[in-house]
Amino acid sequence: MALRFNGSVGVFDSGVGGISVLRALVDTLPCEDFVFFGDSANAPYGEKSREQVVRLSRDIVDFLLDEGAKAIVIACNTATSAAAAELRAEYAHVPIIGVEPALKPATLAPNAKRILVMATPITLRLDKYQQLAEKWGSGHEVISAPCPGLASRIEQGDLDAPDVTGLLEDLVGAYAGRVDSVVLGCTHYPFVARQIRQVVGDVPLFDGAQGTALQLQRKLAERGLLTKSTAPGRVEFLSSKPGEEEISLYRSFFELK
Numbered sequence: 197m198a199l200r201f202n203g204s205v206g207v208f209d210s211g212v213g214g215i216s217v218l219r220a221l222v223d224t225l226p227c228e229d230f231v232f233f234g235d236s237a238n239a240p241y242g243e244k245s246r247e248q249v250v251r252l253s254r255d256i257v258d259f260l261l262d263e264g265a266k267a268i269v270i271a272c273n274t275a276t277s278a279a280a281a282e283l284r285a286e287y288a289h290v291p292i293i294g295v296e297p298a299l300k301p302a303t304l305a306p307n308a309k310r311i312l313v314m315a316t317p318i319t320l321r322l323d324k325y326q327q328l329a330e331k332w333g334s335g336h337e338v339i340s341a342p343c344p345g346l347a348s349r350i351e352q353g354d355l356d357a358p359d360v361t362g363l364l365e366d367l368v369g370a371y372a373g374r375v376d377s378v379v380l381g382c383t384h385y386p387f388v389a390r391q392i393r394q395v396v397g398d399v400p401l402f403d404g405a406q407g408t409a410l411q412l413q414r415k416l417a418e419r420g421l422l423t424k425s426t427a428p429g430r431v432e433f434l435s436s437k438p439g440e441e442e443i444s445l446y447r448s449f450f451e452l453k
């Protein structure tokens with residue numbers, strides 16, 4: 197199947213998290229059309245097996261390609277770690293861009309000796325992260341903090357509720373005042389950036405959204421797939437969870453400041 201420059205960019209995540217990446221994509225490429233698919237019916241991915249995440253991701257890629265996607269952004273650290281290599285091999289004709297914990301920029305920043313990486317249990321367990329930590333971690337103390345339950349809680353919205361800070365206290369409260377920066381290695385976590393700083397301390401936070409947006413721009417340019425339109429593009433939201441309520445939740449996350 198030939199890819200068309202006037203196709204859309206398909207973006208997916210287990211749920212609302214990918215919207216933190218989508219915002220960077222739209223800021224960087226405002227004239228492209230985007231179709232965002234949130235697999236909220238199957239969230240969280242970060243506590244499933246690798247095989248389950250590969251199967252779910254493949255079904256979504258098939259769906260997005262049927263919808264006319266010219267490129268795919270896996271706006272999910274977990275699905276990138278679990279499935280990107282297999283998906284790229286299976287859909288070799290399609291640009292597939294993933295997101296990874298922003299450990300590289302965190303290690304290159306000044307005065308960052310102790311770096312806390314928050315991510316899902318799967319992301320931290322799989323080889324891709326182990327290799328990343330080996331490549332960039334030397335000379336730093338990289339502390340990996342699996343955060344089970346955090347993505348699921350963010351899916352529910354109402355992020356100023358006290359239980360969100362309570363959960364963060366349980367997950368990373370032990371590092372309060374003891375780290376120089378935090379890598380948000382799950383695309384859900386930027387939505388609770390303020391609450392993470394309240395718990396861990398007022399340190400720089402790093403996420404992979406902007407790097408992913410620039411990589412998408414490069415890949416589309418290389419293949420002659422950048423849109424020729426100069427008008428603002430469309431952003432469409434779809435979910436595996438039925439009902440207009442879920443789509444309204446996605447829109448509210450997209451509009452959060």
Ligand code: DGL
Nearest residue numbers: 213240241242273274383
């Ligand atoms: N937002 C995803 C990530 O970046 C997955 C969270 C989840 O579903 O567990 O890892």
